[in-house]
Amino acid sequence: MAKKKNKNFAQHLIEQVKNIFKAIFTTRIGYTLFSLLVVVIGSIFAIRYARGSWRLTKNGIVANTGLLNVNSFPTGAQVFIDDRLVTASDDTIYIDPGEYHIKIVKEGYSIWQKNLSVQEELVTQTNATLFPSAPSFSPLTFTGIANIHPSPDGQKILFHVKQANTPTNNGFYLLELTSNFLSIQSGPRQISDDVPALELDKAHVIWSPDSQEIMILVDEKFGRTEFLIPVDKKSSLLEQIDISYLRTKTLSAWEEEIYQKERLFLEKFPPEILQVATQSAKNVYISPDKKRLLYTATANVTLPEELIPPLPAASNQAEERNLKAGNIYVYDREEDKNFLVLNEEIRPNFPLLNLGVENSDLDKKTENSNLDEKIELSFLNKQLLSDDLFSNQIRKLEASPEAFLRLQADLTSDKETTALNFNNYYSGVSLNSLQWFPDSKHLLYVADGKIQIMEYDSHNNTVIYSGPFIDEFVYPWPDGSQIIIYTSFSPDSPFNLYAINLK
Template identity: 30%
Template structure:
């Protein structure tokens, strides 16, 4: 009886161990090839799409639908994800033995819809550094005598549309004024022909109660510059020293992604980011990167995978970046926008970049591939902004009617 029990126990152990080994090897990509009768080793492609239910084409052949886990022999594949009514997503991906490679496709509508957020005509649109708020002025006119002044609209909490109505934080004719946001978006430093005023963005301050703080303007900007630099240092202090040096001394603008795992930056001088600063992660991106950076070009550095991608060779505004130091030295408030008609901003997925150019808005993957024109038409470039919702952008447009004042619209892209 004892021998039988021992035999049963050993058999159970062997069976469980064999099943566990098979499951482990299956997870590593081993598959039985029925045609050759051999066990082959594969890589794993985990592919997702938003929205899901899209078709997955591999080298031009329909294989499955999203979301899916697909074993593939080691090779380079052209992956295409397609869904009716949406732009196709395409990328060339290298699959390696025993590695899990993830690909996530955000699909955007072929025909996005617009819905108005303002109606009185707006000017001088500025986003706060954290993109949580958009400020603008409503000019004085015979149709809106009670609306002129500086307004703010929030881009947070948007399940259907903007859940919070725009609010006015000061009144008066501000056609020739300009302003700059504080780093935490709680204050605005307003400059008019009559003086400089510090405004609380959560309250309404009538022009009769605004206090001229012209003598303190430089010190306020200096304080804000210190706050911005302190926050940036805290965000990048865990990066390799070589990358931190580039971002602090050789970049003219730096904006982290919402999840702080990516860095969008414009180089101000040449540098080389050494290879293999961190141990390579299985399934890391196989897209071409560029570690020799050149001034004037914009890049994305992937903090987790230590990869550096070229995004743009042309000059562009980085939405969310404010150069307080330059404002102190030159005093030209318009430097916050400049004359550029191009901008680059993080999409809330943290895996995509929004690029604005004349008459179109493009969303690309963080590695510079898969550019998709999500909006093509009349709008006031570079005024297209992300919101916290993956489904919407905010744009400034007069819908092509040059005689009509421009307004802010919600652009539904998903």
């Protein structure tokens, strides 16, 4: 009797389920709700799978894995995990949480390797850039050049030519650093004529902060003339007025513009690192993406921990928060990481002089200079203008003109220092120091007579070039596709700009 009762109950339950499903699939609302339920459940499973919460393997379901996104530039490189060939880039691998030694290898390119930590249900990326082992070269100038000055925006290079076959072709030229084929084919563009009596290859040049004008300062022994010309057209210098009476006012306005931009970018960084940057550091350069600071410590200080809440899947590379004077560091404001890069002794700072000046001229200049003055000039350093970041009052040129004279030396006798101060502010190339690579992930520098590049956490240091070059000028192309050097490949050839092709 009990069995019959249970059987009837089971049949009744089945009938009820059938009726429910019948109701669902025979009505529009019911069908919609059921479809929505399937989509939601399927999405949950898909998201959990994509995050590595579980994955299907030969051994069944494995829970709580992480994801390793192995990407490289260029792609198609072999990927080794703990010395075992696993896949080729680009690929995403589900892997157990833990620390792994990742090596990425492509024939004809530098090897990239790093220890990376993979965390549960998080994505870890390699973002590996591989540089060619034997890069090709291409000339950018041909006639012999001197007095080289990159623009503040990194898009142009100014230089002087005085050895052209035709005298009218001598003067200042502008090289547009563009990847546009037509612009590359057209080559440098002349923006001024030459005045031989002024010795313009030895003149001091200052770019405007917007990279639209240049100020040319001629020393007293060559005429003490000063010009301000645009770079978008050719100017005849003999037709230009002497702007000596406007020079201080113009430079102060430029200094105010630099100050305002710098303050705007630095305000996004934690106050603790700003205190270091303004009080205990020199040669502070903001990365192109405005997320990192490159700086040299001038005092032994400690950077506090956890200036911002920790981010998931942040870098696991060793950092250094006990700063020592003379060491060069990079601070990453997104991840609150501070990496030791180099010691200043490896890459000493000294200013970029007028490249291309005859050695005899330089020797005479050195002989006539006071030793103390030489030492001071040889170690000019960049100090931040926005040292008032903790004040709500922003300096204004109209209210305090004297506040915007910090980059200006006594121009009646020392135009060189003023030009160096401005140029140092724009780029580390003027200090022959480390420079940000355009991708904001690498640093470019010269050491031991070699052009080298490394990641901003000091890993994967790669020698790009070790041939002949003048190490006072090494500069990256704006898109990172080339590195520009100043060299001559034979004793009888003049010095010119060449591009080292990285792609």
